[in-house]
Amino acid sequence: LSSKLPDVGTSIFSVMTQLAQEAGAINLAQGFPDYDPPRPLLEALARHVLTPGHQQYAPMPGLPRLREAIAAKTARLYGHLPDAATDITVTSGATEALYAVLAAVVHPGDEVLILEPAYDLYGPAVRLQGGVPVYVPLSLPDFRPDWDRVAAALTPRTRLLMINSPHNPTGAVLTDDDLDTLAALLRDTDTLLLSDEVYEHMVFDGVPHRSVTAHPELRERAFVLSSFGKTYHATGWKVGYCLAPPALSAELRRVHQFVTFSVSTPTQHALADVLPLTGLYDELHAFYQQKRDLFRELLAGTGLRLLQVAGGYFQVADFSTLAPELTDEQFARRLTQETGVAVVPLSAFYHHRHDDKLVRFCFAKQEETLRAAARRLRAER
Ligand code: PMP
Ligand code: GLN
Numbered sequence: 001l002s003s004k005l006p007d008v009g010t011s012i013f014s015v016m017t018q019l020a021q022e023a024g025a026i027n028l029a030q031g032f033p034d035y036d037p038p039r040p041l042l043e044a045l046a047r048h049v050l051t052p053g054h055q056q057y058a059p060m061p062g063l064p065r066l067r068e069a070i071a072a073k074t075a076r077l078y079g080h081l082p083d084a085a086t087d088i089t090v091t092s093g094a095t096e097a098l099y100a101v102l103a104a105v106v107h108p109g110d111e112v113l114i115l116e117p118a119y120d121l122y123g124p125a126v127r128l129q130g131g132v133p134v135y136v137p138l139s140l141p142d143f144r145p146d147w148d149r150v151a152a153a154l155t156p157r158t159r160l161l162m163i164n165s166p167h168n169p170t171g172a173v174l175t176d177d178d179l180d181t182l183a184a185l186l187r188d189t190d191t192l193l194l195s196d197e198v199y200e201h202m203v204f205d206g207v208p209h210r211s212v213t214a215h216p217e218l219r220e221r222a223f224v225l226s227s228f229g230k231t232y233h234a235t236g237w238k239v240g241y242c243l244a245p246p247a248l249s250a251e252l253r254r255v256h257q258f259v260t261f262s263v264s265t266p267t268q269h270a271l272a273d274v275l276p277l278t279g280l281y282d283e284l285h286a287f288y289q290q291k292r293d294l295f296r297e298l299l300a301g302t303g304l305r306l307l308q309v310a311g312g313y314f315q316v317a318d319f320s321t322l323a324p325e326l327t328d329e330q331f332a333r334r335l336t337q338e339t340g341v342a343v344v345p346l347s348a349f350y351h352h353r354h355d356d357k358l359v360r361f362c363f364a365k366q367e368e369t370l371r372a373a374a375r376r377l378r379a380e381r
Helices: 012-023 039-049 064-078 093-105 122-128 147-153 176-186 246-259 265-274 284-298 328-339 367-379
Strands: 088-091 111-116 132-137 158-164 192-196 222-227 240-243 314-318 358-362
Touching (some): 012 328, 064 240, 088 246, 093 122, 093 158, 093 246, 111 147, 132 147, 147 176, 158 176, 222 246, 284 314, 284 367, 328 367
Parallel strands (some): 111 132, 158 192, 192 222
Antiparallel strands (some): 222 240
8 A cells, every 4th residue: 555644643632642652651642631611511412412413514614603603703702703604614623624724725746834833734735635745834933924034935836824923832822913024925825825723822921812803804815724623622522613704615515524524512502502602712812811820830949941831721831951861752751661751752743853852741640630740840850
């Protein structure tokens, strides 16, 4: 069998989670909360699971009442009311949205610009369409885009540019200036934009999330993704959505209908019930900022150097003074198997071998979990 992705192994998130389980380690590797979704959401799901008539296929683009609720949320947060009929598609998590967008717009030979480090599926999913990923490094020390380098990488073959803010794994967030600069760069091109905003409700220190949806010029060429898994501590539900202008949404739906057709019906009803409860997502900034601050405080005596985290739920740390002789993969393995705290090596987010001494911790965990992990990490010293 000739593999379409011969160089790709099992996703680092599966690998580290399995290693954590085998070693009895606290899993700060794969990004998921160890607490449950809000009670009203669980109760809503239970209600809809028990409602006759809510158990069959949902409409292909998503339940109309969920799309209406998403439109209202978007207007409230980003000052733009999308048309629920034409601009919103409910997907099986942001993962399916990413895949379906790429399958919809990337032709063989098209270039897709990816800012690196990047979420692990971006490059392989581009290649599966016959596209050519073109990697532009984010600039150290704060992993911000260098727009001059992006400009230099744009060609007439650049079909799509992928951005992600707040950023996984680095926690960097884009500013208004970034979006204005990007808009100017793309102005006279046919390049589309995919904006992965799954951590939209997790930005810290009073800095607002700058959604591409709020940018009138950029949103005309953009697919904007969100994930209810992140917003409602429900990564196992696998529901997300894509906002895009009608012509782009139509292309996305051509693919979505054949990837999965539609998303679980009772789950969509439950989400439609709670999305109008604005407090549930408004409070996430403070909720996660507190976790970030606690975790950083707890790691203070460990010898790890902590990078800034402006958003998302990951902390990147430099271990070069602790174990300069180890690669990040070796260090991640050692932390998991010997210290008992599983992490992700940052090289998993690069397409080539990368020798920065950086690992990623997920701090979307109960205070007790973070404290227990920190005790183990401090004992390591
Ligand atoms: N994009 C990014 C940047 C992510 O971190 C994740 C979640 N790991 C996804 C997409 C996928 O989201 P979902 O779980 O909704 O499929
Ligand atoms: N997005 C999560 C992370 O970055 C994991 C998603 C997954 O396991 N596929 O850790």
